[in-house]
Amino acid sequence: MLLVFSVLAACSNANTSNPPASNAGGSEEGQGSAKKDVKLTFFNTSAEVNTVFEELFKSYHELNPNVTIELIPTPIGGAQLEKFQSLLASNSPATIANLDAGTILQFKDKFLDLEADKAKYEALTKPGAIDGALLDGKFLGIPWTAQGYGLLYNKRVVEEAIGGTFDPASIKTRDDLAALFAKIEAAGTAPVMLHGADWSLGAHYLGLTYSLQSESVDSNRAFVEELKNGNVKLSENPQFTGLMDTFDLLIKYNARKKDPLVADYNKDSADFANGNAAFYFMGDWTWAVIGGLEGRDQEFGIIPVPVSNNASDYGNAQVAYSEPKLLAIDNSGSTPEQQEAAKAFLEWLVTSEKGQTAIVSEMGLSMPYKEVAVQGSNIISEAVTQYVDNGNAMNIGVINYLPQDYWAKTGASMQKYLVGKIDRQGLVDEIEAYWKSYAGK
Template identity: 75%
Template sequence: MKKKWVSFVGVILFMLLITACSSGKESDSSNQTASNGASDSSKEVKLTFFNTSAEVNSVFEDLFKKYHELHPEVTIELIPTPIGGAQLEKFQSLLASGNPATIANLDAGTILQYKDKFLNLDSEKSKYEGLTKPGAVEGALLDGQFLGVPWTAQGYGLLYNKRVVEEAIGGTFDPKSIQTRDDLEAVFKKVEAAGKSPVMIHGADWSLGAHYLGLTYSLQSNNVDDNRKFVEDLEKGTASLADNAAFNGLMDTFDLLKKYNARSKDPLVADYNKDSADFAKGETAFYFMGDWTWAVIGTLEGRDQEFGIVPVPISNNPGDYGNTQVAYSEPKLFAIDNSGSTEAQQAAAKAFIEWVVTSDEGQEAIVGQMGLALPYKDVKVKGTNILSDAVNQYVDGGKVLNISVINYLPQDYWAKTGASMQKYLVDVIDRKGLMDEVQAYWGTQAGK
């Protein structure tokens, strides 16, 4: 497969976090400057920071100022970006002008696309393997190289409203009790009998194409190279969805979700705020979505207080890969420029990044202020995102679905196949029609 990129998480941020903050300037260095061999404290170093998480620009600016107070020799200037597609164009223009940012907060797929422009961080790999949770560094590798330090983590599956589910089943709900499709339907039936809608399907193309159908490419194996090979075979026409167990199992479960969908009368309205609010306030028991929806749920008045997550079961065999694993990824990485930065800048950048993910100040900014989850072992700050906490239980137990194949998929895969999923959702096409359209899409990618 040729080098491709995608940022479905960028789409999520665009849909969910429509709050851009101001641009910035200021400073940076690290508590570990000496141990990391950063810069001589007598020499001033200026770094620039390209940020694609535009909704938290001001939080990063405050971090730069704090770091400058601790390390006066290091100054960090923010290069802000707008939310949406113009981010890539701005990044490309900086490269073309010969003035690249020292540090870039980018989607993994973009780093992969421009991997020759970034510093290989293999010398830092063992250190971050010790700092991060199991699988975090492995999931961040791009073509086997450690080109970016993970700093955020997101997971998705079937969120559940604990009160609604427990009222329906008449007792305590154990999420581990759902390991098969039949287990899931049994709970759906009880919820329906209690007068509630069992499940919410958000009808947007990014949710259907990237998150749901996109599981197909990750369910083939827990090895990203095997999954990449499967996508290559789809492109070449040597793999068929028709006889693929993971795809058909996933779609059998989707048929179940369709049957009990709270939005069955108008499934394509796709009002994200309303869907999230209705779930949070108990109008439906389950919601196919990710922990990022806490940005909406967490601010609601009159919402329920306890939520969790279960994986999307794809068969009636509990041992099948995916039935007990939650989809999980590190959507953003910190990468260091290797095309125009000096060794002193690179050393200072390494030190700053380590400070951000390990210091009290950095963790408070990421977890406490940004509301994100850090894929690190020693996180001292307690966040308010209940859904991230629920995902972390699967992470800590090694029960995650490796979805890093998405870093290698083409930019438009979620929109094109998401449109086909929308047709399937409203019964414009049947299973064969869906397979034909998805196979045809991958056929257009052959040789690119």
């Protein structure tokens, strides 16, 4: 299910001139494409859309007969990183890799520095998109999709419970949320669905702790280092304690309170979509499950997770937002011709109508680009985009710098807390012990 958390990315070009932002939906032919036959390989960790990528490769080959792109598929699950490492070890790296940002950072010496293309992509993307993709200050991967998460809501259920129109901006504090939950429960519906999987609890919920400290990713990284060194007491950290106070509220009103660790993602998503819970702590990626359900409700939205009773506190008005996967170009075994052809393909992917249609309509994802000629069907993603466009997005880029096991280890502790096996202090002790185990690393 970790794959649900991450889902996709893309782009770049060999031509040194900067095309205007209005290039989206323009020329279908890859600009600056290779003049002689070039074969590229594409390592894809978004396994659920393998066939969509393969069709894109065919379309691009029709436009550029001298460029052939071969998919290197990966299984859904944990074997993806091992396969990527094996390609490096065998001196046969993929020309293009669709990877989690943290993986690109881990192997940063193996990828092409795209600094020369940075200004071009800053012009093409929404404000902050490229800054959010930087890894140790370097532009190593091109963003092609973006995702957000928070408290999704089923509009019909909420409005029937309150007897009127629901204004998501009315929930500014934890007390606002508590009052709304009480009304929904009184109306006979479960107020919230809390998915009990470790990735949801450890990465998505508890993971907010590290992003809530500051709007600066570098400052948040410094906070994590202080955690490792034992210089932070979470029990005295207002962001953590506020987040956990809200978690207690979610536990109280959880639709799965009788069996919170079942963690059936498809069932939880379907029950929310069918009106069996008013809210759902999850992200816009759940549209892949609920979008095609027959008989589901039709209107959904998202609000941030309120973390305090001071409406102006950072996080109360911001939806968690990230570019979960980036497209990077190999610099360890690829030829200059392959690298230039890869740049041309990636730019075509994110700016052409064909590429945008595949990403937005067929994959059901949103793009952090200014000019997108395709209207998507993902209602929740569109709601996230409104927060982004209004400047109310929380950059959770600090997660790119966290250990690979942080979500599983701390997620297990959150599961214990969820079912009452440990109290708040016990949770603090386990989380702090985890981070201290990484001291000096």
